Amino acid sequence: xxxxxxxxxxxxxxxxxxxxxxxxxxxxxxxxxxxxxxxxxxxxxxxxxxxxxxxxxxxxxxxxxxxxxxxxxxxxxxxxxxxxxxxxxxxxxxxxxxxxxxxxxxxxxxxxxxxxxxxxxxxxxxx
Amino acid sequence: xxxxxxxxxxxxxxxxxxxxxxxxxxxxxxxxxxxxxxxxxxxxxxxxxxxxxxxxxxxxxxxxxxxxxxxxxxxxxxxxxxxxxxxxxxxxxxxxxxxxxxxxxxxxxxxxxxxxxxxxxxxxxxxxxxxxxxxxxxxxxxxxxxxxxxxxxxxxxxxxxxxxxxxxxxxxxxxxxxxxxxxxxxxxxxxxxxxxxxxxxxxxxxxxxxxxxxxxxxxxxxxxxxxxxxxxxxxxxxxxxxxxxxxxxxxxxxxxxxxxxxxxxxxxxxxxxxxxxxxxxxxxxxxxxxxxxxxxxxxxxxxxxxxxxxxxxxxxxxxxxxxxxxxxxxxxxxxxxxxxxxxxxxxxxxxxxxxxxxxxxxxxxxxxxxxxxxxxxxxxxxxxxxxxxxxxxxxxxxxxxxxxxxxxxxxxxxxxxxxxxxxxxxxxxxxxxxxxxxxxxxxxxxxxxxxxxxxxxxxxxxxxxxxxxxxxxxxxxxxxxxxxxxxxxxxxxxxxxxxxxxxxxxxxxxxxxxxxxxxxxxxxxxxxxxxxxxxxxxxxxxxxxxxxxxxxxxxxxxxxxxxxxxxxxxxxxxxxxxxxxxxxxxxxxxxxxxxxxxxxxxxxxxxxxxxxxxxxxxxxxxxxxxxxxxxxxxxxxxxxxxxxxxxxxxxxxxxxxxxxxxxxxxxxxxx
Numbered sequence: 001x002x003x004x005x006x007x008x009x010x011x012x013x014x015x016x017x018x019x020x021x022x023x024x025x026x027x028x029x030x031x032x033x034x035x036x037x038x039x040x041x042x043x044x045x046x047x048x049x050x051x052x053x054x055x056x057x058x059x060x061x062x063x064x065x066x067x068x069x070x071x072x073x074x075x076x077x078x079x080x081x082x083x084x085x086x087x088x089x090x091x092x093x094x095x096x097x098x099x100x101x102x103x104x105x106x107x108x109x110x111x112x113x114x115x116x117x118x119x120x121x122x123x124x125x126x127x
Numbered sequence: 128x129x130x131x132x133x134x135x136x137x138x139x140x141x142x143x144x145x146x147x148x149x150x151x152x153x154x155x156x157x158x159x160x161x162x163x164x165x166x167x168x169x170x171x172x173x174x175x176x177x178x179x180x181x182x183x184x185x186x187x188x189x190x191x192x193x194x195x196x197x198x199x200x201x202x203x204x205x206x207x208x209x210x211x212x213x214x215x216x217x218x219x220x221x222x223x224x225x226x227x228x229x230x231x232x233x234x235x236x237x238x239x240x241x242x243x244x245x246x247x248x249x250x251x252x253x254x255x256x257x258x259x260x261x262x263x264x265x266x267x268x269x270x271x272x273x274x275x276x277x278x279x280x281x282x283x284x285x286x287x288x289x290x291x292x293x294x295x296x297x298x299x300x301x302x303x304x305x306x307x308x309x310x311x312x313x314x315x316x317x318x319x320x321x322x323x324x325x326x327x328x329x330x331x332x333x334x335x336x337x338x339x340x341x342x343x344x345x346x347x348x349x350x351x352x353x354x355x356x357x358x359x360x361x362x363x364x365x366x367x368x369x370x371x372x373x374x375x376x377x378x379x380x381x382x383x384x385x386x387x388x389x390x391x392x393x394x395x396x397x398x399x400x401x402x403x404x405x406x407x408x409x410x411x412x413x414x415x416x417x418x419x420x421x422x423x424x425x426x427x428x429x430x431x432x433x434x435x436x437x438x439x440x441x442x443x444x445x446x447x448x449x450x451x452x453x454x455x456x457x458x459x460x461x462x463x464x465x466x467x468x469x470x471x472x473x474x475x476x477x478x479x480x481x482x483x484x485x486x487x488x489x490x491x492x493x494x495x496x497x498x499x500x501x502x503x504x505x506x507x508x509x510x511x512x513x514x515x516x517x518x519x520x521x522x523x524x525x526x527x528x529x530x531x532x533x534x535x536x537x538x539x540x541x542x543x544x545x546x547x548x549x550x551x552x553x554x555x556x557x558x559x560x561x562x563x564x565x566x567x568x569x570x571x572x573x574x575x576x577x578x579x580x581x582x583x584x585x586x587x588x589x590x591x592x593x594x595x596x597x598x599x600x601x602x603x604x605x606x607x608x609x610x611x612x613x614x615x616x617x618x619x620x621x622x623x624x625x626x627x628x629x630x631x632x633x634x635x636x637x638x639x640x641x642x643x644x645x646x647x648x649x650x651x652x653x654x655x656x657x658x659x660x661x662x663x664x665x666x667x668x669x670x671x672x673x674x675x676x677x678x679x680x681x682x683x684x685x686x687x688x689x690x691x692x693x694x695x696x697x698x699x700x701x702x703x704x705x706x707x708x709x710x711x712x713x714x715x716x717x718x719x720x721x722x723x724x725x726x727x728x729x730x731x732x733x734x735x736x737x738x739x740x741x742x743x744x745x746x747x748x749x750x751x752x753x754x755x756x757x758x759x760x761x762x763x764x765x766x767x768x769x770x771x772x773x774x775x776x777x778x779x780x781x782x783x784x785x786x787x788x789x790x791x792x793x794x795x796x797x798x
Contacts, residue, residue, distance in 0.1 A: 036142065117163060
């Protein structure tokens, strides 16, 4: 093992260095304090967006199998703890043989914008 | 200090990584939402494509293949634009679309590398752009217009199982003579069972083509065919003949009907009857034996002796065809007592059958009955013990998404069963002969009889590929049968590998040609062959004791009514507008196999099938009149499919695909 040379001990940080470090920390800590929650919000938002999109797609596929008629209420509230979603389906006749289906999924307890899916299908398959 | 700074840097890095990842996750979720919307826009575009393609389909008959669809979209490529609710813009990329709808092999799509074929047979590869906001996607959908059924018929559809020993080799419980045995029928495909006759209002102007008209004009068939069909008839029977009623002889519960007539009536009126369930009538001549009468004096005047035929109307195996067996042993005039004197008796047996299978389920179409005509069967499906329905039974089914009670659906169904127009085909009333070949090419230089006849077969050339025979093509005096000359059954048995005793006397061959017969086409003991051909019969097609041979190129048969008591292999489509009875004359030896194999499809539109036996067609010089009186016409069901194997094969149903729906099999994002 090589011995430490005499007279070359560890040098303490200068005042300037300490001041710079503290300044950097002063800038970054608020950023960090902000970044973490917004990251969490983004993550939560991404998750809810994905769930809501999947829910909308599922409800859209389900519409293929429905025998849609007047008076059919297809609004519902879906609870996937800890979140809740309100799903609404709208059907619009297009000519005699097609129907436009619009699925809106509203994310309750949040201010996220709703997810909207729209498609067109034939009015009835096998009954 | 350095360490502190390094630690801070690490924390910062981790924090930024977390933030970036969160934002990426959010971005991905947004992309997922947008991509999902793009997928549904693509689906909407395909809905538009299917609806427009269907609207572009013109009137068709079952003999013509579908027209190419993509040329019809030239100038109309935009599928979605400025829609009120469905976002996005969709446009066909016709240059990249592939029409493989007429090809039985897979083909290359616009995205396939060399050697790869991703477009399935009988499919379209539809390529289209979808623009959503600032993003653009390229999709490919595989679309198929396909007729999905192996069998279509109005109820009651009877698919009997096996009479005789069970297919698994277990002992015969029926104790019936071997002459009764038949093979179980099998349908390898899906069945569409109609509620009622869809064709009773077609061609009402044609004489005898209404339901009522048919009831007074029964189809004349040989006694062999009559006897084969008898047990399976919907109604009919013998009149003026006392019915004694006997035990079951192990064949089932005996039935004593009594009275002066016997009427067949299957108990079940189901739309589809699998297995079961008919009566066999043993016709017994109860003549007085003089010696017995003397010995017994007047004490026992009712002592009777049974004479041939031992059984009256069993299904016949091949060995019993062609004038052999029961029909040859038919009672003569001298044995027949005056009608109604009680010397003939019918003994009835209820026979159950096993082994009938339908493989891919059944759809029940509730098409509304036309006014005042046709049967309406309310029961759904009856599966007798020992028979099997694999797959689902779907009730209240809507074919192609159309309400079957609505006018468009009814009209489409009528179109399916409407005879192709042959009015302008060139007329050629060719000579009748034992062997007839009709082809498109010039006649071969040397025509030699394949059966060793001194006279060659006649060759009829149809230059346009179409030929029309005016009038009935029925053998005059049945001079094509054994009564007219040499018996060639041995030759045909060898050539066609026919079962022993199968009696074939001539052949009609169609080579890449369409033949239309304006009247009935009656082929007694004939081979009907066809390759890439069409046979249209504007009347009744009777293949009585014949053999059917249609190879890989397929044969399409359209007729008003069909009586087929034949064996053979048939690849193609059979459409019988008013009704059909198919008796495949299955092998008698266990395990019996169906004698008639059909690969393709079978469509029956009505229930107007009334048949009556005539012994003269079996070679009898003069029919016993009193016997004829007793033979009542049989009303057949919507379809009787006995000893037949029917397999769905879409490659032979190209013309029928016009009537199938476009189905989107898959949609894939390509770019």
